Amino acid sequence: MPTALITGASAGLGAEFARQLARRGADLVLVARSTDALEAQAAELRSAHGVAVEVLPADLSVAEEVERVAARLRDASDPVDLLVNNAGFGLPLHFADNDIDDEVRHLRVHVEASMRLMHAALQTMRGRGGRIINVASVAGFISRSTYSACKSWLIGFSRWANAEYSRDGVTVTALCPGFVHTTFHERMGLAQGDEGVPRLLWLQAPDVVRAGLRDAALGRAVSIPSLRYKAVVALAGLLPRSVTAGVARRGRV
Numbered sequence: 557m558p559t560a561l562i563t564g565a566s567a568g569l570g571a572e573f574a575r576q577l578a579r580r581g582a583d584l585v586l587v588a589r590s591t592d593a594l595e596a597q598a599a600e601l602r603s604a605h606g607v608a609v610e611v612l613p614a615d616l617s618v619a620e621e622v623e624r625v626a627a628r629l630r631d632a633s634d635p636v637d638l639l640v641n642n643a644g645f646g647l648p649l650h651f652a653d654n655d656i657d658d659e660v661r662h663l664r665v666h667v668e669a670s671m672r673l674m675h676a677a678l679q680t681m682r683g684r685g686g687r688i689i690n691v692a693s694v695a696g697f698i699s700r701s702t703y704s705a706c707k708s709w710l711i712g713f714s715r716w717a718n719a720e721y722s723r724d725g726v727t728v729t730a731l732c733p734g735f736v737h738t739t740f741h742e743r744m745g746l747a748q749g750d751e752g753v754p755r756l757l758w759l760q761a762p763d764v765v766r767a768g769l770r771d772a773a774l775g776r777a778v779s780i781p782s783l784r785y786k787a788v789v790a791l792a793g794l795l796p797r798s799v800t801a802g803v804a805r806r807g808r809v
């Protein structure tokens with residue numbers, strides 16, 4: 557049975573990755589800070605699907621805790637076949653108004669932790685094969701504060717790493733959803749209506765995860781779920797940066 561390690565598995569897209577992978581028979585390693593939520597999720601998946609589920613609580617903004625997860629990924633005696641770098645959060649204000657320590661934690665979770673975990677995963681995946689999915693965002697194709705800069709890093713790095721490591725049997729896919737119904741916006745203190753985003757632009761987590769798993773299986777470097785957002789990204793590539801930055805000021809994805 558393949559084994560998948562998912563960060564941010566206690567809620568939203570990460571919890572949905574866990575459900576879909578368990579349904580396909582994968583054993584799981586679940587990572588997030590909320591131990592109780594992870595234990596509850598693990599118990600449910602073990603009993604519903606008969607898979608092995610390990611709970612590995614960690615705050616990915618803390619170096620020693622990221623290292624514990626990296627050590628699990630380097631463990632060649634119980635190798636991980638799929639790494640999903642999904643944990644993430646948004647900051648409520650604009651850059652200059654956010655606490656700088658919060659900005660640093662944000663950068664660590666989105667970029668540094670993902671980079672360290674990819675590096676660790678490659679130590680056992682190269683040669684034997686494996687998949688990495690980095691949950692980025694359509695925000696990575698536009699300019700909007702540090703969130704979109706972090707997501708751009710994930711997209712750019714995934715493109716290069718997919719070309720480089722597919723020769724060793726490892727694919728790397730940046731999954732780039734638009735707005736998805738999860739706890740993400742609520743955790744920023746925003747009701748979904750607060751974003752001023754039309755209902756048509758909201759995606760469902762199961763559809764996003766299905767698209768990401770399918771595109772990763774096809775070895776794609778970038779996965780943009782839904783035709784709507786494929787069109788948005790194509791259009792963003794054609795418009796001047798000043799126009800897309802103006803539009804992007806409205807919402808957080």
Ligand SMILES: NC(=O)c1ccc[n+]([C@@H]2O[C@H](COP(=O)([O-])OP(=O)(O)OC[C@H]3O[C@@H](n4cnc5c(N)ncnc54)[C@H](OP(=O)(O)O)[C@@H]3O)[C@@H](O)[C@H]2O)c1
Pocket residue numbers: 563564565566567568569570587588589590591593614615616617642643644645665691692693694732733734735736737738739740741743808809
């Ligand atoms: N929802 C959207 O509209 C949207 C759109 C595009 C991209 N995304 C991206 O999708 C990914 C998942 O977000 P989501 O929408 O599913 O949000 P969510 O429902 O708020 O879930 C976020 C997950 O990340 C975990 N997490 C947050 N900070 C962490 C930390 N310091 N250490 C470890 N785990 C941490 C949370 O668990 P704990 O609190 O238990 O630690 C939770 O499991 C994020 O990378 C986000 O940027 C979301």
